[in-house]
Amino acid sequence: MAKSERSSLSILIVSLLLAVIILRLFYIQLINGYEYRRISNNNFLKEVIVPSPRGTIYDRFGKEIAHSKAVVNLYYKHNTKDNISNLRGFLSSDLEIEKKFLNKIIKKSKLGSNINKRFLLKEDLKLENIYKVENKISSYQSLELVVDYLRVYPFDRVGSHKIGYLKSNDKRDIVYGSFLSNRLGASGLEKIFDNDLRGESNSRFLLIDNRGREVRSKILSFEKEANDFKPGENLNLTIDIEMEKLIYSSFGNFNGAAVVHDIETGEILALVSKPSFNPNDFSKTISQKKWKSIQNQSNKPFLDRSFLSSNPPGSIIKIVTAVAALEEDVVTSETEHYCKGYYELGGRKFRCWKQGGHGKVNVVKALITSCDVFFYKVGLSLGIDRYSKWLKNFGFGEKINTLFSQNSGVIPNKNFINRFLKGKWYKGDMVNVAIGQGYLTVNPIQASIMTSIIASNGEYPELKVVKSSKNNKQKNLKIKKRNLLLVQKGLLGVVNERGGTGFHAFDDGQLAGKTGTAQVISKSSREYNLGKFKNHGWYTSYYPYTNPKIVITVFVENGVSGGSSGGPIIKRIVKYYKKNYMSNKGETN
Amino acid sequence: MIDYLRKPEGKIFSFGFLIMLLGLVNLFFIRNESFFNSYSFKQLIWIIIAGLIYFIVSRFRLQTLKQISIPFYIITLILLLFVLIFGDEISGAKSWIRIGSFMSFQPSELVKISFIFIIAKFFSDLGVYSRSLTIKYLLGFTFFFIPFFLIMLQPDLGSGLMLLIISLCTIISFSYNKKVLITLCILITVSGFPIWNYGLEDYQKQRIISFMAPEKDPSGYGYNVIQSKVAVGSGELFGKGFGNSSQGKLKFLPEKHTDFAFSVWAEQTGFFGSLLLIGLYGFIVIFSLTFLQKIKDLFLQVLLFGLSTYFFFHLLINVSMTIGLFPVVGIPLLMFSYGGSSLMCGALALSLISLIISNYKDVNRLGL
Numbered sequence: 001m002a003k004s005e006r007s008s009l010s011i012l013i014v015s016l017l018l019a020v021i022i023l024r025l026f027y028i029q030l031i032n033g034y035e036y037r038r039i040s041n042n043n044f045l046k047e048v049i050v051p052s053p054r055g056t057i058y059d060r061f062g063k064e065i066a067h068s069k070a071v072v073n074l075y076y077k078h079n080t081k082d083n084i085s086n087l088r089g090f091l092s093s094d095l096e097i098e099k100k101f102l103n104k105i106i107k108k109s110k111l112g113s114n115i116n117k118r119f120l121l122k123e124d125l126k127l128e129n130i131y132k133v134e135n136k137i138s139s140y141q142s143l144e145l146v147v148d149y150l151r152v153y154p155f156d157r158v159g160s161h162k163i164g165y166l167k168s169n170d171k172r173d174i175v176y177g178s179f180l181s182n183r184l185g186a187s188g189l190e191k192i193f194d195n196d197l198r199g200e201s202n203s204r205f206l207l208i209d210n211r212g213r214e215v216r217s218k219i220l221s222f223e224k225e226a227n228d229f230k231p232g233e234n235l236n237l238t239i240d241i242e243m244e245k246l247i248y249s250s251f252g253n254f255n256g257a258a259v260v261h262d263i264e265t266g267e268i269l270a271l272v273s274k275p276s277f278n279p280n281d282f283s284k285t286i287s288q289k290k291w292k293s294i295q296n297q298s299n300k301p302f303l304d305r306s307f308l309s310s311n312p313p314g315s316i317i318k319i320v321t322a323v324a325a326l327e328e329d330v331v332t333s334e335t336e337h338y339c340k341g342y343y344e345l346g347g348r349k350f351r352c353w354k355q356g357g358h359g360k361v362n363v364v365k366a367l368i369t370s371c372d373v374f375f376y377k378v379g380l381s382l383g384i385d386r387y388s389k390w391l392k393n394f395g396f397g398e399k400i401n402t403l404f405s406q407n408s409g410v411i412p413n414k415n416f417i418n419r420f421l422k423g424k425w426y427k428g429d430m431v432n433v434a435i436g437q438g439y440l441t442v443n444p445i446q447a448s449i450m451t452s453i454i455a456s457n458g459e460y461p462e463l464k465v466v467k468s469s470k471n472n473k474q475k476n477l478k479i480k481k482r483n484l485l486l487v488q489k490g491l492l493g494v495v496n497e498r499g500g501t502g503f504h505a506f507d508d509g510q511l512a513g514k515t516g517t518a519q520v521i522s523k524s525s526r527e528y529n530l531g532k533f534k535n536h537g538w539y540t541s542y543y544p545y546t547n548p549k550i551v552i553t554v555f556v557e558n559g560v561s562g563g564s565s566g567g568p569i570i571k572r573i574v575k576y577y578k579k580n581y582m583s584n585k586g587e588t589n
Numbered sequence: 590m591i592d593y594l595r596k597p598e599g600k601i602f603s604f605g606f607l608i609m610l611l612g613l614v615n616l617f618f619i620r621n622e623s624f625f626n627s628y629s630f631k632q633l634i635w636i637i638i639a640g641l642i643y644f645i646v647s648r649f650r651l652q653t654l655k656q657i658s659i660p661f662y663i664i665t666l667i668l669l670l671f672v673l674i675f676g677d678e679i680s681g682a683k684s685w686i687r688i689g690s691f692m693s694f695q696p697s698e699l700v701k702i703s704f705i706f707i708i709a710k711f712f713s714d715l716g717v718y719s720r721s722l723t724i725k726y727l728l729g730f731t732f733f734f735i736p737f738f739l740i741m742l743q744p745d746l747g748s749g750l751m752l753l754i755i756s757l758c759t760i761i762s763f764s765y766n767k768k769v770l771i772t773l774c775i776l777i778t779v780s781g782f783p784i785w786n787y788g789l790e791d792y793q794k795q796r797i798i799s800f801m802a803p804e805k806d807p808s809g810y811g812y813n814v815i816q817s818k819v820a821v822g823s824g825e826l827f828g829k830g831f832g833n834s835s836q837g838k839l840k841f842l843p844e845k846h847t848d849f850a851f852s853v854w855a856e857q858t859g860f861f862g863s864l865l866l867i868g869l870y871g872f873i874v875i876f877s878l879t880f881l882q883k884i885k886d887l888f889l890q891v892l893l894f895g896l897s898t899y900f901f902f903h904l905l906i907n908v909s910m911t912i913g914l915f916p917v918v919g920i921p922l923l924m925f926s927y928g929g930s931s932l933m934c935g936a937l938a939l940s941l942i943s944l945i946i947s948n949y950k951d952v953n954r955l956g957l
Contacts, residue, residue: 006762007881010894017905018871022864024912028822029860034820038857040836437614 051181052199055147055232057163057189059241060269060467066163066190066279068149068181068232071124074133075176078109081143087140094132097122118176123284124150146481149181151283157276159244161304162404162465164188165279168286178257180283183371189235189465190279192403199232236467238267246576247272251571256536256556257305259448260573263548266461266474270573273305305555307402310409310441314516314562315370316538317391317436319450319487322363324390325378326483333486336362339373343431350376350431353517367490370501370515372435379434384425387434388413393477394450396442404464407442437519445541448553451513453477453490455542455551457484488512492545502539504567507574508556513552513564534558539566543574550577598947600876602643604869605924607941609636609932611866612925614853617942618832619845628846628927630665635929639936646940651948654941655888658710659705665703669739676743684743695930697748700736701755702934702941705895707732708759713888722764729760747919751902758898763891781920813849816842817911820852821863828859848919852911866925870904877942884949893945896938899923903935 028036053068071217074095084106091097105119125133137143151166164187192562240260247258251274260270264469277294294301303309323332341357342349352358352372358365366374367529379387388411396412410416412433417425433437445463452461458477491512494502501515516538537559542551552570561566592597593599613636613689617629624630668686677693685693710902717722733756740749761770820836823829837845837853845853855863879910900923907922909915921928924935 004882006894007878009877010762010881010897011878013903014871014874017901021908021914022867024909024914025821025855025860025863025867028818029824029855030826030914031861033822033825033860036819037825040819261817483790501931577663 004261014538019429035354048454049176049179049384050202051148051179052201052231053204054151054181054199055197055234057197057235057237058139059239060235061240061242063241064154064235065159065239065241065284066151066153066496069152071148071150071180071311072130073123073146073148073180074121076105076109076121076148077119077142077144077176078106079140080394082142083166087142090136090140092155095122095125095129112583118144120174120176120178123148123180130178146176146424148179151180151183151279153279153283155245156278156280157274158241158248159160159239159270159272160188160279161187161273161277161302162239162271163279163305164192165282166190166275168282168284168291174285186282189237189403193235193466197235199274200230206242235467237465238262238265238269238467239271239465240269240580243268243573243576243580244272247569247570248274250572251503251556252519254556254559254565255305256554256559257309257444258569258573259306259444259553260552260577261452261461261463262550263452263456263459263461263542266463267467268463268465269550271306273303275299277301300588305557306406306444307404307406308443309555310407310443311536311555312438312440312518313436313442313447314496314518314536314538315436316450316514316516316540316562317440317442318367318370318375318434318516319454319491319514320390320396320489321375321382321387321434322367322490323394323454323479323483323555324387325382326363326486327390327479328382328386331363333363333482336360337374337377339365339371341373341394343373343376345376345380345427345431348428350428364486364490364493366443367487367514368497368500369492370494375434376431379430380427384412384417384430385414387430391440394446394453396440396446400449400463402445403465406445407443409443409446410439412439417549436516444553444555447538447555448551451540451542451553452551453479453482454487455512455548457481481518488545491541495541501561502541502567505539505541506562507571508544508578510544511541511570511574512543512545512547513539513570515539515566517561520558532558534560537562537565539563539570541570543577593650594735596881596947598647598943601939601943601946603910604873605936605943606636608641608866608869608924609639609936611854611869611926612850612922615715615832615850615857615925616846616927619834619837619853632927632932635932638929639924642933643940643943645945645946646937649944650947651889651951654706654892654944655710658706662703662707665696665700666736666739669700671697671735673739673742684745684748693929695748695928697736697740697743697745697752698930698934700740700898701748701752701899702938704732704736704752704756705759705892705899708756708763709888709891709895712763712891713886714748719874722766722769725764726760726769729756729764732756733760742790746921750918751899751906751920754902754906755895755898756901758902759891759895762894796881813842813844813917814910814913817849817852818913820849821855821912823864824856824859826859826861828855828857828862831857833857844919847921848907848917848926849911850926851908852921854925867904867908870900873939873942874901875903877946880946880949884945886949889945889949893942896942899938900935913924 056068057066059065066310088102088106091102091461092099109117109119133143133145137145143340153160153163164185166183169185179201182198185194185197188417190197243260247315255274257273258270259268261268281290281294338360339352339358341355342351350372352371357373358369358371361369361371361374391411392413397409397413399406399408412429416439419425427440433440449461449463450518453459458479459474460477462474491514494500494514495506495511496509502513505513518536518538520533520535537556539562540551540553542548552573554569555568556562556565594603613629613632614741617627619628624715673683675686677687684695684697687693691858694951708729712725715724733752736753738812768950816836820834820842823836829835834856836842836856842849842852850867852869854866874897877893881890881894884893903923905918906915906918906920910920912916921931923931924939927948
């Protein structure tokens, strides 16, 4: 090789190779620089999230219905300096973490894209296990204990429909940052007030070295802003959780719903639906299998019977029939009808529930004995137009102004008849609806509103479950006082007079109410009122008669009759109310 | 002084010492320690000694260089033997001779230079045999293989590789033959398989695998490459600023003072800083190579060429490994990385280049 050739060739090679390096630097630093800067930031900054506890839900007396309990969770981040096989042994034998799961997490955390991620190994460590980990944490860099908040519902299933539960996480590998306390409300008040209840977690960034240890010094002029820390707001309910507990247990083997509200304020004291679910089940990680099994239970534990289940009201609707008839001057206090045990209409016999009949009955007597024949006749004279107008006045078939979603039921008004019955409305339909069977369906809240209107001389209540200083604007149905008095007298008689259907709840003579039985339709008559085709029982009442304070409505699924199944429950509620509300300050003002 | 800097040798001097100063600054900002205990303080002392070496070497006559070639080579071989017997073992390799408590020395650094001397000496002294390629290759291989073998006994893969590259470049370019070059290429390719299976230790194989696909093994050997790329890349255009090398300071980067000093530099000064540093080296190498055609004496030609390759491949391989273009081997960035041996040898090479290009005109032919 000639001298000049050697010189220029080598300069050429050198220049070319330098160009390759510079191009590579250009690629790494300028084209991909932003991405590398991001990785570098995550590399030495360890995000430390301080989870903020979800707000507590209190009942009207300050009892905790839902609160956040501080728990300690164990996280794992891959670290080559640790002896994996020893660590695996410790975790599976001492902490009883499933081996298969453990291997999966360890394998997953080794992947390049997961190098900065921390994986959840175990939730809510027992105290003894926390000690065990604490002892090991200095020798295993890959372990980390993190404080989190677990949602706890001390009253389990009681009233859980309105409280709701949190969205559960069925994923098996949860990365640091997805905390229990960050979970969203999935239903009920937890969902409706989610934004208030959920706090904002605070995240700080610590400088760490390559072993994950915090570096305490200001060697780097690098700062990253931290979020504001804001614990969740508390929620104060009008609910009396102890009363709910009592109601829940009073149902015994029955399912159904019960509503208790304060007539003056509209505050709901108790809102119980049974069967229900245990919201604690969803607070922790739940397996897909368990979740499915709860969802698929045949008695529908997720169905809120107080709002979402709408059934024929049975005889409790006679309250509206009576008011409508009196107001529309179809009957007066003097009007009497004769009940011989049945009413014949177009060759078909419409039976009274009492086989021998009630004889001569006026409107008060008819309410007390729940005489069907009286209301057949009244209903026919009233007609569906006037009747459905009054049903609407009482709030049936309409959505109630409330936070909860609801099944508002149907009333057979013109619209309904035209749409579903081809405009045909027979007298037979009318007599059925007048006693609460047939096309009419209502939910327990609507029944409570109806009774509240009677008890408060026509005031339409605005129900609420969350305490607020806001005074509820009530509208008045403007029912004539003398008519109201007749109905009130009737309702008092239901519980307290001989022949009254509500005697099961008789106590101190101050309870007034109405019972009802909703027929469950079965295909064969042999199944009638048996097993799951047993009739549903209704009992709606108010207390005390002379100065009405509360309305109690009980709906018992397959309870056969409202009086026998609902009466004892109401009796216990009244007893509880007297003891806890009236003995001290309650009565005096 | 200004006059000196305007001369070719002055340019080499100023660029070389600028690299050393930048290296010192880089080192200074890696850790905030008390200065007198720090790496940068030690490095400063080395730089002062480097200045002394430069001063002393610049007094040499060119003839002396040729005269000391053989003893120089032999002394370095003895040092290599010495280190195998009495050397300190640091991270699995016996590469260091401890001198007092402050200094330790790595003979394998020096042998790269002494090899260039011996090759230059014999190639220029072949006389009638100068046309025989066989003799050239045989001699070249012998001079290469003895130190190479001793280095691989330590073992010091980086220095061995560097010696191999310098030898190949020097020998082939001064006894160029197309057939030999092609045969060599084929031989390397074919021998790859048995070397892979029998010649390499597991950890060495692992390094090569992790070089090929660092993302597959981010916390093992590939870790270094990934973290180094993160350091370099995160510097972006202007860098994070001096003292803000998070990758270096928080120990994500291994060997950040020595092998990965460039990564820290690139992290702190960005693309501009990287370009500046590479430009300084590039200038020294290319500027030296332009003198090749002007020098008539073969000894000086081989010496200058060898020293240029010595600089160039340290730069090339060191930077390449920090940006994932080459497997991670222990090769420092000459004069920039922390460490007495590489700084001294770098300074020595720099001084020799400077000496050659300042005096080559005086001596047309170095006959003895």
